[in-house]
Amino acid sequence: MQFVNGGKSQRAGWLSRLATRVGLVATLVVSSLAPMTPTMVRAADEPDEAIVEGDVTIGRHYRQAGGDSGNGYDVVNPFYSAMKELGGVDWVGYPVSSVFPGTDGCQYQAFQRFLLQRCKEGPVVLANTFQVLEETGANAFLQSRGIGGGEDDRASSFDGAVSVRLAWLEDKELAKYFMDYCGEGVLKDAWAFCGLPMNTPRLFFGQYVSQRFQRLALQRWVADGPGGIKAGAITIVNGGDLLKEAAILTGPAVTPHPKGKPPTGLAQISLV
Numbered sequence: 001m002q003f004v005n006g007g008k009s010q011r012a013g014w015l016s017r018l019a020t021r022v023g024l025v026a027t028l029v030v031s032s033l034a035p036m037t038p039t040m041v042r043a044a045d046e047p048d049e050a051i052v053e054g055d056v057t058i059g060r061h062y063r064q065a066g067g068d069s070g071n072g073y074d075v076v077n078p079f080y081s082a083m084k085e086l087g088g089v090d091w092v093g094y095p096v097s098s099v100f101p102g103t104d105g106c107q108y109q110a111f112q113r114f115l116l117q118r119c120k121e122g123p124v125v126l127a128n129t130f131q132v133l134e135e136t137g138a139n140a141f142l143q144s145r146g147i148g149g150g151e152d153d154r155a156s157s158f159d160g161a162v163s164v165r166l167a168w169l170e171d172k173e174l175a176k177y178f179m180d181y182c183g184e185g186v187l188k189d190a191w192a193f194c195g196l197p198m199n200t201p202r203l204f205f206g207q208y209v210s211q212r213f214q215r216l217a218l219q220r221w222v223a224d225g226p227g228g229i230k231a232g233a234i235t236i237v238n239g240g241d242l243l244k245e246a247a248i249l250t251g252p253a254v255t256p257h258p259k260g261k262p263p264t265g266l267a268q269i270s271l272v
Helices: 015-025 079-086 129-135 139-144 158-166 172-183 187-194 239-245
Strands: 048-053 056-062 073-076 106-110 115-119 124-126 202-204 208-212 217-221 234-236
Touching (some): 079 124, 115 239, 129 239, 172 217
Antiparallel strands (some): 056 073
């Protein structure tokens, strides 16, 4: 069944929704995986710098996810303006790759939490990160890290698939968080923006209930977790980090570079 395409389902009016999103993000504890502590923290000794062309700021160079290299990743327009409209690094996380070409002809840039995509001359949109992980054979990897695999909706039409998958919102707290975070309480807006559910909620490691969507995955903690996570908290999995950990994104595209000197001539990366 063909899922929602990120380029067609992107909600208009990102800017009008920023205040709500940023407010929600401030309350989140972000973790890539169950046993890991939160990673989206600005370090005082890892600053970011503006990238200026003439008198105009066209992007920023972020070193926060560059490790001990002293380098980082440039984010320039149109990805920079799209990132800001989405809520900036507080919402998408710090960049973890340079812009790279996909085998589908689109351009991509990975951030800690989300993967952004631009096809042809269209707008920058959220890519289907967790659908990419499934289609590139990473289900076993995700399962080992506490994220369930995709399930077959057995539907014969798109409308049928939507109906079945929305019925998978069985965990009331996760469903409410999904609607509030992705759609400001409107279910149709939520799945149009963050994608449809890919599975039913499952308990992992006796610690949290996890549910996977096309563009993000959520964890509802039933016990206290690492990094000060308390039972009852809901956290967002860092999907962009998982693309690197699963070795889907490798090579020069994810190698930190000096400011203003991103790698050129990158080979296409298959995300399907």
